[in-house]
Amino acid sequence: MVYGGFSGGPGFGFGGADFGGPGFGGPGFGGSGFGPDFGGPGFGGPGFGGPRFGRGFGGRRFFLKRAAFGTLALLLDGPADAAQIVQRTSEATDGAFTPPQEVAELAIGLLAGRGLVTVDNGVATLTELGKNMLAWRGVSSETAHAFFARAAQFGDVIKIRWGLFELAGLARRIAWSGTDEQKAKLADARAKVLAAVTEATKTLHRTLAES
Secondary structure, three states, rough: OOOOEEOOOOOOOOOOOOOOOOOOOOOOOOHHHHHHHHHHOOHHHHHHOOHHOOOOOOOOOHHHHHHHHHHHHHHHHOOOOOOHHHHHHHHHHOOOOOOOHHHHHHHHHHHHHHEEOOOOOOOEEEEEEHHHHHHHOOOOHHHHHHHHHHHHHHHHHHHHEEEEEEHHHHHHHHHHHOOOOHHHHHHHHHHHHHHHHHHHHHHHHHHHHHO
């Protein structure tokens, strides 16, 4: 199903069986004309998609592709740097969705690498290729904002996903290059997080069983 050029259901299209259908931007970022690197099944892909976040957190590549498509759409409102993209996303979703600035920066870099935007002193501007891609997908500023507005009703889910995404990134960084002291703190944090997630999961299962 398509909502104003954005494939997937109103659940912000993060991918996976229990959150909004195939994903933000459809089954591929730009279709076959933009090469296989911009394909992929959804915002979460095999890492963030699917029941219970799929098969782990390995879908960062697909995740960033979907973030890049959202960034591209928001640039229809004019040039912006990463901080402004974060602000526009927050405003478009009525505060339900405020991505980390790091993700916006990576998204802009991905778009620049594909020639969809130019970047000057950190400020991204749509190229003709970028504009044509959005037009081909039927995405306008109005349809993009309408799509983002639909995400507001999934604010809690979005915040949980972003929180886990950021947490996983920090954990991965420490696991790869952290000091022994940092890794010890990571182990402690892991135990606390897993305990909290397990308890929250049980609570939500009980809630569903009662309804």
